[in-house]
Amino acid sequence: MRRVKLTVAYDGTAYAGFQVQPNGPTIQAAMEAALARILQEPVRVRAAGRTDAGVHAREQVVDFTDSGRRDMETVVRGGNALLPGDIRILSAQEVPAVFDVRRHAKEKEYRYFLYLAPVASPFLSRYAWHIETPLEPDAVREGLAHLVGEHDFTSFRGQGCTAKSPVRTVFRAEMTRHDVPGLWSIDVAGNGFLRHMVRNMVGTVVDAGRGKHSPERVREILSARERAAAGITAPAHGLFLWRVAY
Numbered sequence: 001m002r003r004v005k006l007t008v009a010y011d012g013t014a015y016a017g018f019q020v021q022p023n024g025p026t027i028q029a030a031m032e033a034a035l036a037r038i039l040q041e042p043v044r045v046r047a048a049g050r051t052d053a054g055v056h057a058r059e060q061v062v063d064f065t066d067s068g069r070r071d072m073e074t075v076v077r078g079g080n081a082l083l084p085g086d087i088r089i090l091s092a093q094e095v096p097a098v099f100d101v102r103r104h105a106k107e108k109e110y111r112y113f114l115y116l117a118p119v120a121s122p123f124l125s126r127y128a129w130h131i132e133t134p135l136e137p138d139a140v141r142e143g144l145a146h147l148v149g150e151h152d153f154t155s156f157r158g159q160g161c162t163a164k165s166p167v168r169t170v171f172r173a174e175m176t177r178h179d180v181p182g183l184w185s186i187d188v189a190g191n192g193f194l195r196h197m198v199r200n201m202v203g204t205v206v207d208a209g210r211g212k213h214s215p216e217r218v219r220e221i222l223s224a225r226e227r228a229a230a231g232i233t234a235p236a237h238g239l240f241l242w243r244v245a246y
Contacts (some may be wrong), residue, residue, distance in 0.1 A: 002068045004075065005095045006020035008060045011086040013126055013237065017053045018060070018207075022149075027051070027087060031062070038075060039066050048101050048244040049108055050198070054236030056127065059090070061244045063101040097131040104246055107171065110198045111242040112234060114206070117182040117192075128183065129238040135209040137184070139174050142215035143205035144173035144186065146222060154225040156204070158196025158233065166225075168192050175202070187242070198231055204231035 006217030008031070020032075028045055035043050036108055048061040070078070074091040079089045082131035120130040150169040157166055170190040177184050186205065188198050208215045212231075221229045 001065050001097070003063055003065050003097050004072075004092055004097050005099065006075075006092050007090040007222065008057065008062055008090050010060065011068050011091055011126070012051060012054050012056045015173065018047050018051045019056070024053070027060075029180075030083060031079075031089055035064065035066075036037050036077050037082055038078040039070055041066060041069070046101050046234070048105050048147065049193070049241055051239075052236055053243055055239045056237075057241040059243050060241050060244075061101055061105070063095065063099060065097075066212065070106060077132075088216070094096045105192075105244050107189055107191065107243075107245040108193065108241070109187065109243040109245075110193070111240045112186045112188075112198060112202045113238045113240070114184045114186065115182050116184060121182070124180075124183065126237055127240075129235050131206065131210075133210055136211070137177070137209065139203045139211070139215050140175045140186070140209040143208040143218040144175065144188075144201075146200055146215070146219040147173050147188075151222055152225055153194055153197055153222070155195045155221050155227055156200040157194045157227060157232045158166065159227075161195035163194050166194060168197070169195065187241065189243075198241060199234040200227075200232075201229055202234040202238075206234065207231040 015027050018027045018028050020028045030043050043064040045062045045064045075092045076089050114123050115130045116126040116135050118132050148170050152166050153168050154166040172189045175188050186202050
């Protein structure tokens with residue numbers, strides 16, 4: 001038996017998240033169906049991060065175990081031939097049998113896109129949160145600074161989260177302007193994330209940028225350890241799993 005590591009990209013718009021579930025199509029189900037046909041055996045894929053419904057991935061990482069009937073090029077080319085066009089296998093490599101795609105990840109980076117303009121863009125509407133009211137980037141950045149470090153992130157923990165501990169470490173939290181006019185992103189990297197944590201963080205710092213509360217209030221929200229203290233959950237379609245480092 002061998003263990004295979006895949007790097008995968010997908011548009012999550014049409015899916016009920018990564019993980020198999022009974023209420024809609026999922027990335028995992030589509031991948032397992034395609035791989036089973038190519039490999040001529042059933043496989044179960046595991047993901048570095050289980051993205052929610054509507055969330056995208058630029059570089060998701062998954063792994064699975066098989067009997068090694070197909071080489072890596074066949075896995076990539078054959079898998080992509082059978083997968084829908086909104087899911088692509090970018091690369092495949094054999095890894096040690098002890099490799100664990102989730103436990104061995106040292107850093108995960110998420111990128112949340114914002115489109116700041118009076119009128120929504122038809123080209124970005126699937127991939128960025130349109131905000132037509134004025135937003136002060138410096139206030140957002142100041143709010144994000146309070147979230148860097150090891151903290152109890154209960155205030156940003158989504159309902160239904162099954163993580164044993166709410167403590168996580170955020171390595172970086174930045175707001176970046178892109179070349180496309182009006183396009184910005186909030187980039188958050190850490191050792192792991194709770195359910196809806198990034199989207200709840202984004203909703204909270206956007207409120208600071210809108211002047212609904214001070215950037216200093218973000219630190220108080222974090223210390224409250226109460227979800228009701230934080231802002232709204234930002235829409236799923238603006239979020240990308242951007243990178244997983246090992």
